[in-house]
Amino acid sequence: MSNQSVGIFFDGKSAVPQPCSLFLDTQKGMLLFETETGHHERWLISAVSFENFGNSLQLQKQSTDGIEILKITDATFAAAIQKFRKENNHINWYEKLLASGFKMHLVLALVIFALIGLTYLYAIPWVGERSVVLIPESYDNTLSGTFISDHLLFSEVESKKTKALNAFAKELQLNNKKNLKFIFVEEDVVNAFALPDGTIVVYSGIVNKMKNYDELVALLGHEAAHVNHRHSMKMLCRNLSGYLFISAILGDANGIMATIGDNVNSFQSLSFSREFEQEADREGFAIVIKNKVNPNGMLNLFKRLQDEGDAIIPEFLSSHPVTQQRIATTRQLVKSTPHQVEANRNLQQLFQQLKK
Known part of the structure; x- marks a missing residue:
């Protein structure tokens, strides 16, 4: 040979x-x-x-x-x-087992299916989500870079508005644990999403629905919270939990990362759990208060998106469903949380640049 x-x-x-x-x-x-x-x-x-x-x-x-x-x-x-x-x-x-022949493969498959059937509702999603601790955060950057090169290559990224959006975010305290970077895409899509590495993509379609800069602050705070808690990686692991179960039990980080890498395309349309959305809402609301921005902006944003959904469901609602419960909770937070509002001329001017 x-x-x-x-x-x-x-x-x-x-x-x-x-x-x-x-x-x-x-x-x-x-x-x-x-x-x-x-x-x-x-x-x-x-x-x-x-x-x-x-x-x-x-x-x-x-x-x-x-x-x-x-x-x-x-x-x-x-x-x-x-x-x-x-x-x-x-x-x-494991490799020897894979090469051991059809009968052994059949027995192994039956055992695996039996385990999945018994633990599907509870154990597998739990283990899948927690397997994220086996994944180094450096891999978040690799996945995000792959997604951007695959999905934003032909998108109309508006450089001037991207600069304005980054300047807008720089005015804010977003409690970020990673460096955040923002991309403004000039497309009539009512959507925004965060990637694991801290990249937050905002479409002109959702900005055009806003009436005031406080709504954009609420949106960025919400997406920053998803980044801070690695929600997208946790949710992807939960969604792929059936595939990741054995790898997590064996501590096979390479197997977990390979499976996640094969599903990197789902980041844009990833639907978060109620638990993660509530956590992002709470932290996003706290960010709004911390920056002395009108908290009604978050409430107005949610109501506006839900009203838009009555006609044609925006892409944002398919991944971040705005329910009546979330609106009611936000309304209660506005009423019960002491807050101070200070007008920010810089935010207002940058917001108007994004609206042009």
């Missing part, structure tokens, strides 16, 4: 594939490769995770920038690696 071949390398920083030349050093138990740009890598085979896809292999390695992936489609070279691993007892029990 040949000890040299070619493959495709993904560095964990971007989704751009990099062709590379490969060499298997069986003496040192290492896989050496070099990309066309001259980047060198030396991977210890025993420290790399493997996935089989027919006659091809996918290797994954955790780095400070995220998950690095090496794809090998040369069946002969893949077989040489697997032969070396087998001879040196590097194939773990």
Whole structure:
């Protein structure tokens, strides 16, 4: 079997594939490769995770920038690696189980389905949501970058209004634990959403529905709260809990991240739980009060969005449903919470720039 071949390398920083030349050093138990740009890598085979896809292999390695992936489609070279691993007892029990034959696969599948059936309503969502602690926050940046490059590439990002929106947010104290960055998209879509890395996307469609800057403060405070509590990652883990259950039990962070990465496209339309929306409402309201902005802005925003939904359901309502209960709770908070309102000329001027 040949000890040299070619493959495709993904560095964990971007989704751009990099062709590379490969060499298997069986003496040192290492896989050496070099990309066309001259980047060198030396991977210890025993420290790399493997996935089989027919006659091809996918290797994954955790780095400070995220998950690095090496794809090998040369069946002969893949077989040489697997032969070396087998001879040196590097194939773990799980891989052996997968290769053990149809009957064992059938028994394993029946056991898994039985466990899922017994624990689906409670245990799996609970474990899925809490598996987010196994995911480093650096991976939030990787996922968000992938989403932005895939979904906002052809969106009409308005640079001047993006600058104004960032200046607007800079006037506020948003209790943020991450650096927040804001993108203004000039599209008639009634929507706004937050990505795990702190990027908050606001569409002109939702801003055009607003009458005063206090509504925009309420919106940004609400989305900032989702970022602060990693709600999108927790909700995605909960939604994928059936897939993540076994990985979380085994402490397999790579398996969890790979599954989440395959579902990065759902961030924009992710529907939060009632618990997460209530938490974001409370913190968003506290942000409004902290910035001495009229708290009726949050109430007006919710009522305006709900009125809009009576005709055609805005995209915001499909992911952040504004219920009568949320409106009633906000109304009660406005009545019961002491607050001081101070007009902010800078916010007003920047808001008008966004409305043009």
